[in-house]
Amino acid sequence: MAANATEQLKRSVLAALETYSNVHRGSGHFSQATTFLYNQAGGIVLEHLKLTKGRYKVVFLSPARAEAFKTRLRPGSFHCISSKDVGLPLGVCAIAVRRTKLPKGAPFETGGGTARLVSPDWVVWTGPPEKFEAGTPAIINVIAFARALQLTSKYSKEIFGQAGTEKLSAAEILYNDELSDIAGSELLEKFRQTLITFPDKVPTAGGEKPFINLDNGASTPTFLPVWEAFSKTLLCDGKVQQEVISEVKTICSRFIGAPLADYEMVFVSNATEAINLVAKNISRQLSQSEDFVVLNTYLEHNSNDLPWRMADGISVLRFPVDDDGFLDLKKLETVLCDYNEKGTFGKKRIRLLAVSGASNVLGTFNDLAEISRIAHHYGARLLVDAAQLVARRRVDMHNTGIDYLAFSAHKAYAPFGSGLLAARKELLNFTPAELENYKASGEENAAGIAALGKSLSFLQRIGIDLIEQEERTLTIQALKGLSAIPGVKVFGMKGPESPAFDRKGGVIVLSVKGIMPNVLARRLAEQGAIGVRYGCHCSHLLVKRLLRVSPGLEKFQGIIARMFSRVNFPGVTRISIGIENSSSDIETFVNTLKTIVSNPRSTVKGVKSHIDRFVSGRAAEVFE
Helix, strand or coil, X not given: CHHHHHHHHHHHHHHHHHXXXXXXXXXXXXXXXXXXXXXXXXXXXXXXXXXXXXXXXXXXXXXXXXXXXXXXXXXXXXXXXXXXXXXXXXXXXXXXXXXXHCCCCCCXXXXXXXXXEXXXXXXXXCCCCHHHCCXXXXXXXXXXXXXXXXXXXXXXXXXXXXXXXXXXXXXXXXXXXXXXXXXXXXXXXXXXXXECCCCCCECCCCCCXXXXXXXXXXXXXXXXXXXXXXXXXXXXXXXXXXXXXXHHHHHHHHHHCCCCCCEEEEEECCHHHHHHHHHHHHHCCCCCCCEEEEEEECCCCXXXXXXXXXXXXXXXXXXXXXXXXXXXXXXXXXXXXXXXXXXXXXXXXXXXXXXXXXXXXXXXXXXXXXXXXXXHHCCCEEEEECCCCCCCCCCCHHHHCCCEEEEEHHHCCCCCCCEEEEEEHHHCCCCHHHHXXXXXXXXXXXXXXXXXXXXXXXXXXXXXXXXXXXXXXXXHHHHHHHHCCCCEEECCCCCCCCCCHHHECCEEEEEECCECHHHHHHHHHHHHCEXXXXXXXXXXXXXXXXXXXXXXXXXXXXHHHHHCCCCCCCXXXXXXXXXXXXXXXXXXXXXXXXXXXXXXXXXXXXXXXXXXXHHHHHHHHHCC
């Protein structure tokens, strides 16, 4: 019975992975399917707890976040259940809260997904549950947890505790697979063949077509060896899980150039949780003799902006970027000198630079070595939001002088709810008990940590330089194709003739004259089976500047956002390339876009119902 339940769970999670994408604001079939599944998971939790759907909202959180959230809820207003309760190392807590008792105002943690609209001076928060699920939630783990609840109801509460254990060591889980003897381009080609994706075609206006994922900037798919590391760790005993966690710390240390003797490795649920953790830590150790300033840039994702705004005792200074997304480093040095050496601004001192390693909008990579040199010369530290960086470019924390680094596994081909905060050991001044609590929270997701370790091992063996080269080739192809389509405007660098093109990644944002971004994204899905993303991409400040939104219009948008919850604001359409993409994917995208642009007023009839049936059919494959 236990073995049967385990196999059913595995089949369901694998089916969810076949159409995995990030939830919300994605236009393609996969994003719609994943969003549908994620929403269903909340309903399954309520059904399991025998609670009325109309009266409760379910919020999915990491264990540490769940404890923090509960302190803001009235006793008796909520119910909590976790993956630990069903004997699975998924690191998921579900809190069902009475709708009328949900906290008002700013959420207890902020970042990606918590804000509907952002200006430099104000924030319009989203509604629950997104408001309380900062950053990308552990989508696949949540789906696995919900399916496990169904199976415990069908069999017994202890069914997964009775499932036995895999007789494998941590080394076998993390290093042994059919591709362990090859590396480089040969490994990349073979690894691509293990991509977990929907095996059949999906419905479009022109008949069924293979789905093309160009939404890697939101989240990445995964591959069979990574999934196998996750699923094997689900069934290991606690001792082996701890060995896996320890070994993955070593893998991460090598991958990001952060020696374990010098850096603390804290597993978290996502990069947003990591940055909130640093903000909380810093706000508790401020000096009375000066005012602590965080220097941010207009490139930043909300996850590296909002936590600093909301932190006690910290003020934020935003540094401009040019139209390609680069900082003027001479001006940066001048600003730091004025604040920290000349004392031009009284007691204000810039003590932290919090910058993105790579922009999720313009695809530009910051010169972190030079930014670090400037920061440290003037007595500041450097935090890098590496969510868009780690799977695309080489990272060396020690030699670059990075003090804090945060990233999410779901943007590095391991979408199983884990992430990492790496910090110089002397910088995390929590009490030993507090630090242990944060570590224990992340480490409850042993299966997700195993997936992260496996994925990083593959990326290292393939070679980041090779991944960069492949990505650049496809980026050039895409930009060249876009340049030949009338009415298409590409933001940022337009092609390899740009002087700094070697610091451009496979993220391209664009607009089409006469077509709203959400409409364009929907048509790419309906006509070409292409999944992209639209909107402000949780980088509202940057996108509004690219679109030249005036202060008056920005203020008006804020008023509208507060009055109407379903209004779409101007944004951009984004494609983002991953290691699974090919030249033919880019060719299909360009040709589909040409067709759409040549007939911008055309409408597609009938296909939405086919896509809806596809989405509901995928749900039937996952849940009972």
